[in-house]
Amino acid sequence: MSKKIILIAIAFVTLQAVAQDKRKGGERGERKMMKNLSAEEIATLGSKKMTLELDLSTAQQAQVKTVLLAQATERKENMAEREKAKKDDDAKKPTKEEVLKMRNAKLDSQIAMKQKMKSILTAEQYEKWTKMQGKRMHKSKNKKERKANR
Numbered sequence: 001m002s003k004k005i006i007l008i009a010i011a012f013v014t015l016q017a018v019a020q021d022k023r024k025g026g027e028r029g030e031r032k033m034m035k036n037l038s039a040e041e042i043a044t045l046g047s048k049k050m051t052l053e054l055d056l057s058t059a060q061q062a063q064v065k066t067v068l069l070a071q072a073t074e075r076k077e078n079m080a081e082r083e084k085a086k087k088d089d090d091a092k093k094p095t096k097e098e099v100l101k102m103r104n105a106k107l108d109s110q111i112a113m114k115q116k117m118k119s120i121l122t123a124e125q126y127e128k129w130t131k132m133q134g135k136r137m138h139k140s141k142n143k144k145e146r147k148a149n150r
Contacts, residue, residue: 039076043069053132054125063120071113 034042047065050056056064085092094102118126 035079039069039072042072046072050129054121054128056121056125060120060125064117067113067116067120071109074109 037045043065046068047056047061050064051061114130117129121129
């Protein structure tokens with residue numbers, strides 16, 4: 001009887017480990033794919049996703065794509081700078097002032113994005129977009145918390 005219980009326990013542990021490996025690989029795989037895309041490709045994908053979610057008009061699609069292209073280009077430049085800094089300074093951590101400066105720049109960028117989207121979208125679309133952003137931020141926060149708990 002105890003051998004059966006032990007075998008069942010081992011089977012559950014094995015299944016749990018395999019399930020976690022698949023989930024991690026999926027997240028990393030998508031992140032790697034997005035990292036390899038150009039800013040134009042990222043903007044196109046983002047505008048198409050928003051078109052599906054918010055039912056954008058053709059004019060809105062073009063405006064959203066322009067905003068997303070500027071955002072993706074800026075993000076790519078920032079990523080390149082961080083990669084260069086990691087290689088040059090032997091992974092030296094940023095100072096408190098640098099972290100504050102980066103966080104302020106990120107928040108300023110988010111505020112500007114909200115203002116641009118508010119001018120492009122209708123009130124109903126904007127409300128739905130803000131809810132989508134909230135869900136995305138909540139999902140991202142949960143991922144960070146799970147990563148920190150490992």
